[in-house]
Amino acid sequence: MDTDEVSRALKRIAHEVIERNHGLAEVVVVGLQTGGVPLAERLVRVLKEIEGVSVPFGTLDVAFYRDDIGLRPVLPEEVTSIQVELTGRTVVLVDDVLFTGRTVRAALDALADYGRARAVQLAVMVDRGHRELPIRPDYVGKNLPTRRDEVVDVTAEGVDLGELVADRSGR
């Protein structure tokens, strides 16, 4: 995907969010650290352009909810910041890539510790398949079938597909 395609996808997703929720009352956008945060910020801007409403925005780091703690290095990268009450509200969770679904599972557990949301909807720019849990997105930018060993990179310039590079810990 190139920059334009990403912008168009975001606009479409914004319209879908408004349509699905019959407006933006009681909607909160939460970006997952770190890839989902820039996208979530852009989504909030686009929603404001379309509806004139400033939707509350938060960020969530799920390090402490991961199911692989103790198996590999796990550290929170950014501090979580959710300043609004979630109980009774609809949370639109935003991430860049949906893959196995484990990060989203961890995010659902984290959100539960903030209150009882009325609903949680999932928006992702890219769905690359290979789900390991029964998680499905409500809003998708693009479906991108991949091999397990490929890497999907979402940046401001667009979406790239590349080979898996060994990370710093040599795994």
Added chain:
Amino acid sequence: MIAGTGTRHLVSMTDLDREGILGIFHLADAFKEVAERPIPRVPALRGKTVATLFFEASTRTRLSFETAAKRLSADVMTFSASASSLEKGESLRDTIETIDAMGVDAMIVRHKSSGVPAQVRAWTKASVVNGGDGQHEHPTQALLDCYTIREALRERAAGAHGAPGVPGAPGGPSGPEDLSGLRVGIVGDVRHSRVARSGVLAMTALGAEVVLVGPRTLLPPSLDGWPVKSTPDLDGVLGTLDVVYLLRIQQERSESGLLPSLEEYHRRFGLTRERATRLGEGALVMHPGPMNRGVEIASEAADLPCSLITRQVRNGVFVRMAVLFHLLGASGPLPVSPHFARTADA
């Protein structure tokens, strides 16, 4: 940080280097946020068992550790000296091996004898945290003290947008990362203080300049290898200190001939009301608690706004959560920059 594989321990401040300490601070920041949530707990250490072995009683520190463990969803086992089989003549090693056989992941050990956590480490597969050993060290206290100083410095930097920065503290936009350039005075009975020994190691690792202030009888017999200065003249250095860290003076010290009297100590080394007026601009006052009002600190001085004493207590839980997570959750070397989002599982 002593890198990577194998069990991690925090028996001495020497188990963490500067990077390791900063890593603990970042974790503590994250756990501070957790404490503000409606449900102030994360499942990070679910399934892990943390045992507190407090051979020397201390309700406050023990509760701080137990709260930290519970907020991480770990199971907590409490062993108190009186309930243990130590009274039946079982050796320390036998006691540790018995607890180890029950399958604990971490032991938090406090003992009136120096060196017990180091000995325990040789006898168990669990991670060992030193909760205070005799006169040797109290690493989590030093960590929470330095964390509290950093918190105060960062708040000050945030409040003083555009104003000249805090002395000698470059750092990110959110304020100083460490204690570079800070002058810290540790005042009192350093000789018998585990808080001071850990404090010196932590503060100097973070770039602070440390001066020990006290009578010669209360300084360690040898300061060989200690990266500090020392002086018996508090008034001479008081105005130059950014942080004044006061140690407790115990009654026994005057009884054992090390001090003529506690009154004389207060006159020479106490933070009297008069001395409080001569503190440097922006100087911070700290104490590991509990305070002897009228000995190391005058009542009025303890309640000054520049006193960080209550914050030290509060930050204890966050820092101890960070330590437990570091030992039991974050296995592997700390990353230099975050790249985990880019790996296979997302």
Added chain:
Amino acid sequence: MPDLLVRGGTLVDDQGERRADVMVRGRDIVAVGADLDVEPGTVVLDAGGCVVAPGLVDLHTHLREPGGETAETVETGTRAAALGGYTAVVAMPNTEPPLDHPSVVRDVLALGHFALTDVAVAAAITIGRRGDTLVPMGEIAALGVHLFTDDGRGVQDARLMRHALEYASDLGVVLAQHCEDEALAAGGHMHEGAWSSRLGIAAQPAVAEEAMLARDLALVRETGSPMHFLHISTAGSVELLARAKAAGLPVTAEVTPHHLVLTDAAVATYDAAYKVNPPLRTDADVQALRHALVSGVIDAVATDHAPHPAERKAEPFDQAPFGMTGLETSLSLLHTISMGAGATRSGAGEPAVRGPGAGETRGAWPGGAWTFAELFAVLSWRPARIARMDRTSGGRHGGPIEAGTPANLVVFDPSETWEVVPDEMVSRSRNTPFVGMRLSGRVRHTIHDGEAIVVNGQAQR
């Protein structure tokens, strides 16, 4: 008993070194030389490549009997001694009850009759070792006791010490002192210095030993009575002794093997195996002690073998008892550091600051490698003389090795290397600080009063 032939070794005694075989009959040596006549039924002990020397004499051993039999007994302690090449030991009086009364002394001497080595007794100076009343020295001396000491403690009261010296001079016995001024030591558990400051352990300064030593040397000058000083451990003490000897005072001194090798850095792991009194000191102290042993300011090496059950040493450092074993390792250790390549730890371990390898002194033996005569002098004939167990005193130890002398011998193989493994030692206790060390040189045979008590490294009973 059959005759014994010690064949193929090199004899070393205070007369020198020579190649010769030794024939033993009954309790004595009957012939020394080459091509000796061998009767049928003679047992041949192979001493090829070995040194044959007079059996070692330990001036300072804790046999723990009566009262401390969990740690050691006269039987197990002397078996350990025999494996270490000793044919005589002097048992210290800090037993339960202490050796402060003729009846207890008699009991221990009786136990010694059946032991593998000779057992002499050092009786206490004061009743209960409490430091206030003298023991019946005359009565005890009549049992053959020559040395008196409150070891474990020093006599704190100067006036009492003076009277004890005066009283002892009539009897011709020698008082030995564990120099520790308890007010200055203040219950310290290690040496006061850079390491104790870092580790947060209450410690005793060097001056706690030196102050009492200085006092006693002055009392020796004043009374003219001889004294022996136990386990000297500081450079300051060495200096005081050197001056005293230069002035001709009748004093002798001993040093332990561990004080010639280990320093206070070894305590960094808080392993109570390194807890001993007097404590391990600094590298400068170790070097001064080595120089003193070479120059003769210190006369002898004595083990201060102090066995303790494992559970007692597995306690917090400040609660564990003081002491290290030493009988089985002393000769090999001293040979290694004075004639060999230096003792080293085998195996992987933590970095050298903490763990095995920490706290060991390195460096060449002062004045160059020793000869065998110098090595065995400090372990055999000089301590034999100090204990009055040598031939001139009417005793049976210390050589020389010639026809008509008592058969108390050690056969030592300088080329056999071995690793110190606690479970393979015969002392009832395992608290050696030399775990994992590779030593060069090992006792092959030990002969006590004509009986081969150790053959090929195995105790015979």
